[in-house]
Amino acid sequence: MIELYNVSKRFGDTLAVDDISFTVPEGKFCALVGTSGCGKSTTLRMINRLTAHTGGEIVLDGQAINAYDPVQLRRRIGYAIQDTGLFPHWNVARNIATVPRLLKWPAGRVRQRVDELMQMLGLPAAEFASKYPHQLSGGQAQRVGVARALAADPYMLLMDEPFGALDPITRETLQTMLSGLQARLHKTVVLVTHDMDEALRLADHLVVMREGKIVQQGSPLALLQKPESEFVNALLGGLERGLKQASLTRVRDHMTPLGAMLPAHSRIPDRYTLRQALSVMLRDHCERVTVVDQHDVPVGELSLRKLVKKARPEKDDASGS
Numbered sequence: 304m305i306e307l308y309n310v311s312k313r314f315g316d317t318l319a320v321d322d323i324s325f326t327v328p329e330g331k332f333c334a335l336v337g338t339s340g341c342g343k344s345t346t347l348r349m350i351n352r353l354t355a356h357t358g359g360e361i362v363l364d365g366q367a368i369n370a371y372d373p374v375q376l377r378r379r380i381g382y383a384i385q386d387t388g389l390f391p392h393w394n395v396a397r398n399i400a401t402v403p404r405l406l407k408w409p410a411g412r413v414r415q416r417v418d419e420l421m422q423m424l425g426l427p428a429a430e431f432a433s434k435y436p437h438q439l440s441g442g443q444a445q446r447v448g449v450a451r452a453l454a455a456d457p458y459m460l461l462m463d464e465p466f467g468a469l470d471p472i473t474r475e476t477l478q479t480m481l482s483g484l485q486a487r488l489h490k491t492v493v494l495v496t497h498d499m500d501e502a503l504r505l506a507d508h509l510v511v512m513r514e515g516k517i518v519q520q521g522s523p524l525a526l527l528q529k530p531e532s533e534f535v536n537a538l539l540g541g542l543e544r545g546l547k548q549a550s551l552t553r554v555r556d557h558m559t560p561l562g563a564m565l566p567a568h569s570r571i572p573d574r575y576t577l578r579q580a581l582s583v584m585l586r587d588h589c590e591r592v593t594v595v596d597q598h599d600v601p602v603g604e605l606s607l608r609k610l611v612k613k614a615r616p617e618k619d620d621a622s623g624s
């Protein structure tokens with residue numbers, strides 16, 4: 304768990320972070336979002352003490368970060384950044400092994416851990432272990448950066464725009480990978496991103512910052528349903544908020560179970576989001592689709608009319624859309 308209490312950071316006359324408080328419970332994923340220069344990266348860097356906070360208190364795993372030795376603290380916190388920070392003269396395996404080697408793990412254990420991480424991140428060791436950073440694509444380098452951050456099994460992970468420089472398809476692949484890793488490893492994660500869809504997709508808790516302050520925080524769904532200001536509404540996509548909300552909702556939670564079902568032409572898997580289902584309905588010009596399970600067996604039906612009816616109370620509640 305990481306806890307921030309009334310934390311501030313002043314650089315000379317600039318109050319970069321102004322009295323912010325938030326908590327990320329063990330194993331949860333928090334995303335910091337907001338316009339450029341609002342203090343997101345500074346907040347991240349205060350957690351691992353790359354930047355010293357000038358006010359308030361930061362507590363990691365029950366202990367104030369100032370009570371840790373800074374080197375020990377950073378070994379408990381994996382850090383992945385946009386330009387990866389890989390050492391150019393070290394190959395992939397050696398880059399991933401950086402922290403375990405610093406911790407003087409036995410060579411066999413280091414090798415085993417590197418192999419395990421490369422496999423976990425979809426980088427076959429035979430192909431990639433001896434490549435150098437300049438021989439990697441942006442997406443592959445990011446995977447190595449994430450593997451390196453996870454190498455010594457840190458207590459938590461900080462990620463600063465890790466996929467910021469990638470094309471949308473690679474980005475989505477890495478988001479899926481990260482979400483799979485998170486489901487498996489249950490790390491406490493704080494992610495800084497400019498990509499609202501990335502934040503909504505990955506985070507359990509969203510913290511929206513503006514000019515050094517937190518303007519709203521809560522679950523992605525709660526913020527989409529009730530943005531408390533025009534700023535948050537605009538950041539969350541304004542008129543697109545309904546669709547973003549649909550992206551967070553699974554078809555299986557809204558379908559009518561089999562039985563009452565009438566024949567429908569298009570089939571969609573129950574793991575799809577409502578947004579994907581709406582897209583299929585628009586593409587196939589149909590108001591009803593058959594929902595199938597992972598074995599392609601029909602389990603229910605999704606009807607556009609029922610969806611719109613269900614959405615109405617929330618729509619009446621929310622302001623600004």
Ligand SMILES: Nc1ncnc2c1ncn2[C@@H]1O[C@H](COP(=O)(O)OP(=O)(O)OP(=O)(O)O)[C@@H](O)[C@H]1O
Nearest residue numbers: 314317318319337338339340341342343344345346
């Ligand atoms: N080392 C520093 N010295 C002086 N001012 C700094 C320093 N680092 C950051 N700042 C200032 O603190 C403020 C917050 O910067 P920060 O990088 O945390 O914002 P951000 O939200 O991460 O921005 P971006 O989204 O553009 O990366 C900015 O006004 C920035 O100029």
